[in-house]
Amino acid sequence: MxxxxxxxxxxxxxxxxxxxxxxxxxxxxxxxxxxxxxxxxxxxxxxxxxxxxxxxxxxxxxxxxxxxxxxxxxxxxxxxxxxxxxxxxxxxxxxxxxxxxxxxxxxxxxxxxxxxxxxxxxxxxxxxxxxxxxxxxxxxxxxxxxxxxxxxxxxxxxxxxxxxxxxxxxxxxxxxxxxxxxxxxxxxxxxxxxxxxxxxxxxxxxxxxxxxxxxxxxxxxxxxxxxxxxxxxxxxxxxxxxxxxxxxxIDYDMLNPETDEWIAAHFSVDHLEGKKANKKALQERVGLPVREDVPLMAMVSRLTEQKGCHLLEEKMNELMQRDIQVLILGTGEAQFEHSFNFFNSVYPEKFKAIIDFDIELAQQIYAGSDLYIMPSAFEPCGLSQLNSLRYGTLPIVHETGGLKDTVQPYNEFTGEGTGFSFYDFNGQVMLETIDRALSVYYDQSKDWTTLVKTAMRQDFSWxxxxxxxxxxxxxxxxx
The missing domain is CATH 3.40.50.2000 (Glycogen Phosphorylase B;)
Structure with a gap:
């Protein structure tokens, strides 16, 4: 043909x-x-x-x-x-x-x-x-x-x-x-x-x-x-x-944690040790305290309302009361660039926004983070959540478009899922969903590792x- x-x-x-x-x-x-x-x-x-x-x-x-x-x-x-x-x-x-x-x-x-x-x-x-x-x-x-x-x-x-x-x-x-x-x-x-x-x-x-x-x-x-x-x-x-x-x-040849030249350590679904090394290297690179025990939640995005940045902006002060690190990479609307820069100065030990377009750092974020936040108002397909799944970083998404089609929400009764999701598009529901993800992370049960491995086993190749x-x-x- x-x-x-x-x-x-x-x-x-x-x-x-x-x-x-x-x-x-x-x-x-x-x-x-x-x-x-x-x-x-x-x-x-x-x-x-x-x-x-x-x-x-x-x-x-x-x-x-x-x-x-x-x-x-x-x-x-x-x-x-x-x-x-x-x-x-x-x-x-x-x-x-x-x-x-x-x-x-x-x-x-x-x-x-x-x-x-x-x-x-x-x-x-x-x-x-x-x-x-x-x-x-x-x-x-x-x-x-x-x-x-x-x-x-x-x-x-x-x-x-x-x-x-x-x-x-x-x-x-x-x-x-x-x-x-x-x-x-x-x-x-x-x-x-x-x-x-x-x-x-x-x-x-x-x-x-x-x-x-x-x-x-x-x-x-x-x-x-x-x-x-x-x-x-x-x-x-x-x-x-x-x-x-x-x-x-997504291109599974290029986006491969076993061969990616831009990440600090290679890893696979059967050998996850390298993911910890990537987290440590990422924290060092962006200037966050090197802590293995704290969940690192990241976003790589255009900083726009469509991407849900106003929900994060609205709830950031509350979120910073949790034991969490937040990392944002991207450029976009001036309002959000200024807001996230402001949070840089208020919460230097817990929050880092890098107002830049950096493909290499983006790869390191997918590989080194624990959670990936994507609260888009609408998303025809979305590729970032597919990248994060590939690298064992669990997505937190608004149930819309391709996000709904690609992220299976965590079921606390069966332990199944590949991430966390919310339906109502507002900041409070998003925050409650983040809290749900944090509770699974801090539970130290087998569920977290099971979720990571299930995420990495998904096939979203072309x-x-x-x-x-x-x-x-x-x-x-x-x-």
């Missing part, structure tokens, strides 16, 4: 979040399982490491019409881990200091989407399935059935749209139809791009794609409700017949999820 995977970011070339992780890991596993998979990305020249720039090979050059504009489009290529990556080159659109957040993002991704379609014949690769991701490429299924439907070679292409985060939908004035795509109003209707008089890229993709997926089964259900649907809940309910939640995985994607691809190509 021939698959083209289109995304705006991809690790290890450039990424800002979960989409980049998925784009980096899923195609690699698809290739391993026998698919002819190619990936197409913007050439974010300022973000790509030099080691990859040096490997790029020029494949094609042509012009893409973006409305009335004639824009240069170069196609570059490199092969990594047996996967072929194509990069859409245009300095005007992609030579920027960041990936997103520019006033002309609509135009940038309109160019990108049209360039992807127009490159297919030039690179001699017509996919059976074109898999698009989030609003940046969501209009491609619309364009294939509208602007480019006359091209015979494209008529058998099936499309999959994956929604990684419904927050970002690509809503623009209807003038973009002519100004950016040079198309009329054929797709501007209730079952297409029209959204309260504007154009909504994601909405169009949901209606026109052959399959719509989200990154966890629970999130697929949640976004059909007003609480999580962000204005598209009706659209998603109407298309629920082709909506499917497939849980994200292998299982990739089989689900392949099955889904086959179903739509047989229709």
């Amino acid at each position: 021939k698959i083209l995977f289109a995304a705006a970011e991809c690790a290890p070339f450039f990424k800002t979040g979960g989409l980049g992780d998925v784009a980096g890991a899923l195609p690699k596993e698809l290739k391993r399982q026998g698919a002819d998979i190619r990936v197409v990305l913007p050439y974010h020249i300022q973000q790509m490491p030099e080691v990859y720039k040096e490997q790029l090979e020029d494949v094609a050059q042509f012009e893409v019409k973006v409305g009335w504009r004639k824009q240069f489009c170069g196609i570059k290529k490199l092969v990594k881990d047996a996967v072929t990556y194509y990069f859409i080159d245009n300095l005007y659109y992609f030579d920027r200091p960041g990936l997103y957040g520019f006033d002309d993002d609509g135009e940038r991704f309109a160019f990108f989407s049209q360039a992807i379609i127009e490159m297919l014949e030039r690179i001699d690769f017509i996919p059976d399935v074109l898999h698009v991701n989030d609003y940046h490429t969501a209009i491609i299924p619309v364009l294939l059935k509208d602007k480019y439907q006359w091209i015979q070679a494209y008529q058998s292409i099936k499309t999959v749209l994956t929604i990684h985060n419904l927050q970002f939908q690509g809503i623009y004035d209807q003038i973009v139809l002519s100004d950016l795509f040079d198309i009329g109003y054929n797709a501007f209707h209730e079952h297409g791009l029209e959204y309260y008089g504007n154009v909504n890229f994601l909405k169009g993709g949901i209606f026109y794609a052959d399959l719509v997926t989200t990154v966890s089964p629970t999130y697929a259900q949640e976004i059909q409700t007003p609480a999580f649907g962000l204005g598209l809940e009706g659209v998603l309910r109407e298309n629920s017949w082709k909506l499917k939640g497939i849980l994200n995985g 292998e299982k999820s990739t089989r689900e994607y392949l099955d889904s691809y086959e179903q739509i190509t047989e229709q």
Whole structure:
């Protein structure tokens, strides 16, 4: 099966979040399982490491019409881990200091989407399935059935749209139809791009794609409700017949406590001694007292309200009355950066916030902590809790989205579980859940070690999820 995977970011070339992780890991596993998979990305020249720039090979050059504009489009290529990556080159659109957040993002991704379609014949690769991701490429299924439907070679292409985060939908004035795509109003209707008089890229993709997926089964259900649907809940309910939640995985080759080069000591589910050494090294590195007997609870996150930082902020003074150490790594909203810096000065022996983005330290936190706090208001899938489970650090999560799907709450009667969870989204319930985790930790019974080992035995590698994607691809190509 021939698959083209289109995304705006991809690790290890450039990424800002979960989409980049998925784009980096899923195609690699698809290739391993026998698919002819190619990936197409913007050439974010300022973000790509030099080691990859040096490997790029020029494949094609042509012009893409973006409305009335004639824009240069170069196609570059490199092969990594047996996967072929194509990069859409245009300095005007992609030579920027960041990936997103520019006033002309609509135009940038309109160019990108049209360039992807127009490159297919030039690179001699017509996919059976074109898999698009989030609003940046969501209009491609619309364009294939509208602007480019006359091209015979494209008529058998099936499309999959994956929604990684419904927050970002690509809503623009209807003038973009002519100004950016040079198309009329054929797709501007209730079952297409029209959204309260504007154009909504994601909405169009949901209606026109052959399959719509989200990154966890629970999130697929949640976004059909007003609480999580962000204005598209009706659209998603109407298309629920082709909506499917497939849980994200993590790269078990890279995230492996037995081989991780960034952690102080290697360990495994059968040899946990190294976890204590990692805790000691972590406490030393961040300047917390080295105590084996005190539970260390950590968070690696963007510091935002969506991630539940306001719940931690609200209850931190109470939490600091417990015998616990708390470690937070991340950057984000100024309010939380200032608050957590304040707690640094008030509780220097028990609390440490490092306002930074540090991948190496993040790995050491997963390996060296006892508990991992993730009280997100919503979480399409979440990867941090999967990382923490892999390293035997028990997650404390709000029961939403992928967090609910991946963390089995501790059962005090049977001793089963892989972490701790709470349903009501408020600080007091979160604090009570932390207390429940602390009581198990301090009980010194066999339950804690059993939980750690059970957590580490969970399989959230990409292998299982990739089989689900392949099955889904086959179903739509047989229709």
